[in-house]
Amino acid sequence: xxxxxxxxxxxxxxxxxxxxxxxxxxxxxxxxxxxxxxxxxxxxxxxxxxxxxxxxxxxxxxxxxxxxxxxxxxxxxxxxxxxxxxxxxxxxxxxxxxxxxxxxxxxxxxxxxxxxxxxxxxxxxxxxxxxxxxxxxxxxxxxxxxxxxxxxxxxxxxxxxxxxxx
Numbered sequence: 001x002x003x004x005x006x007x008x009x010x011x012x013x014x015x016x017x018x019x020x021x022x023x024x025x026x027x028x029x030x031x032x033x034x035x036x037x038x039x040x041x042x043x044x045x046x047x048x049x050x051x052x053x054x055x056x057x058x059x060x061x062x063x064x065x066x067x068x069x070x071x072x073x074x075x076x077x078x079x080x081x082x083x084x085x086x087x088x089x090x091x092x093x094x095x096x097x098x099x100x101x102x103x104x105x106x107x108x109x110x111x112x113x114x115x116x117x118x119x120x121x122x123x124x125x126x127x128x129x130x131x132x133x134x135x136x137x138x139x140x141x142x143x144x145x146x147x148x149x150x151x152x153x154x155x156x157x158x159x160x161x162x163x164x165x166x
Contacts, residue, residue: 053091059135090166
């Protein structure tokens with residue numbers, strides 16, 4: 001999945017110009033930024049995370065445009081136990097993060113997912129800067145090397161990418 005040709009999204013900016021965004025990105029977080037990120041994740045999760053393990057973050061950045069009351073998206077990442085599936089592949093800190101402006105947590109299975117609010121929008125500013133792509137996922141190794149997938153994806157794609165990138 002990592003070496004698969006990245007999909008290219010075309011987004012229109014408020015000023016009418018167009019931005020072209022690849023769905024797949026690999027990189028390395030600077031030591032300073034990685035330390036700040038680890039501190040932030042520990043703070044917002046209210047948990048002592050083990051940063052000797054990989055970090056996998058599922059990120060949602062916007063409310064659905066339309067959703068009937070009590071409707072939950074049938075997205076397969078919410079079925080089963082994603083954290084257990086990831087931990088079976090490699091030692092993992094798995095977090096479900098959501099942008100602070102998202103209000104319809106029920107739509108995103110808020111009854112069974114412990115969503116953590118990206119209260120300072122650090123994840124959004126650092127990785128998920130384009131609002132119209134519904135978020136994505138990021139895998140971060142203890143070295144700060146990361147793989148980012150923006151836009152919609154399925155559970156199998158996340159699992160296969162994690163196996164390949166771990």
